[in-house]
Amino acid sequence: MKIPKPTVKRLGLYYRCLARYKEEGVNFVSSQDIAERLNIKPSQVRKDLSYFGEFGKRGLGYNVSKLISEIAHIIGVNKEWNVAIIGAGNLGSALANYPGLIKHKFRVVAIFDNDREKVGKKIAGIQVSHISELEQKVKDMDIEIAVIAVPESAAQYVAEQVEEAGIKGIVNFSPIKLRTKIPVEDVDITLSFETLAYMILKNSPVESEKEE
Ligand SMILES: NC(=O)c1ccc[n+]([C@@H]2O[C@H](COP(=O)([O-])OP(=O)(O)OC[C@H]3O[C@@H](n4cnc5c(N)ncnc54)[C@H](O)[C@@H]3O)[C@@H](O)[C@H]2O)c1
Structure with a gap:
């Protein structure tokens, strides 16, 4: 259905x-x-x-x-989903530390980055792995979901690696439309702000006039 x-x-x-x-x-x-x-x-x-x-x-x-x-x-929340975060930067670290995910049965089991300085360091108790280990870890840890938290310039390439590694779906925080065969859910924080700004202006004629 x-x-x-x-x-x-x-x-x-x-x-x-x-x-x-x-x-x-x-x-x-x-x-x-x-x-x-x-x-x-x-x-x-x-x-x-x-x-x-x-x-x-x-x-x-x-x-x-x-x-x-x-x-x-x-x-699908009657099962637990294993999640990998790609990009151990500001956003990736914040998400790894966010307790709300496991509360809803999305368990972050691995974090990947291509920066050798970050590989081996621990975030939220998880050791950061090099992106080259993605495919192996996806198999070993039964990872089904990837979070893309890399810069815009790397996002499409990472999406391709994610798909090739056998991951089944992506939560994409990068601000680009990814080209991939697996399902993608975009999280566009800026869009939320813009929508809110529009709603505020729509309800405030004085502000709307000012804008024109
Ligand atoms: N920080 C925010 O509040 C925020 C909010 C919404 C969306 N975003 C988006 O999320 C993404 C990440 O933002 P950030 O602030 O965490 O950036 P960041 O620069 O702090 O972190 C990005 C990480 O990705 C890694 N990386 C780069 N290329 C890679 C590759 N090919 N493979 C694996 N890792 C790679 C970098 O080494 C770095 O650790 C961006 O696309 C940004 O536009 C960020």
Whole structure:
């Protein structure tokens, strides 16, 4: 079944929201409850969840535990994913130290760089490996996801190495569109700032006029 990407993105939000309900001891929730917590429309929640068959019971709402395990299965968080970070710089180091990844079952198991000064040093308890070891380590450590945190100029070449090494998907922090056959999720922080700036200006006529 082909699920639209915006829906897939929201499934992660539903999963976290439901996990919180479960922690609070709630057994059933309505689409209204979920929608309120996430600040989206209940009709959107119903539509998204309808892609996966009938989860809800009229009157009772959704069974929280059942829905969590169904969504976990769909978005692949019922397994742990091994992740490699390529680029042991500012961003790569920050990500390696970020506890939120393992909390969501994405375990950083290796860090790679091509700078001999960095190779052998430890970041978040992980020894940095030389990029030439990528293919071997991917096999040995069963790495499925790579984070690209290298400068723009190296990103395409690194993406090719990542694909050749047998990695299955990329989270790309570099500001270029990568050409590769494996799935890529771009994280463009600047774009978030620009979108926010646009939203602020749109709601502020005085500022908009100033801009013109
Ligand atoms: N720092 C941020 O806040 C930030 C935010 C968003 C996006 N980004 C993007 O993330 C990327 C990394 O940014 P940064 O600030 O961490 O840079 P950085 O210069 O601190 O780190 C980049 C690292 O990549 C390594 N590297 C370079 N070429 C390589 C190659 N061919 N193979 C393996 N390693 C290689 C370098 O040795 C260095 O350690 C950039 O593309 C940047 O545009 C950074």
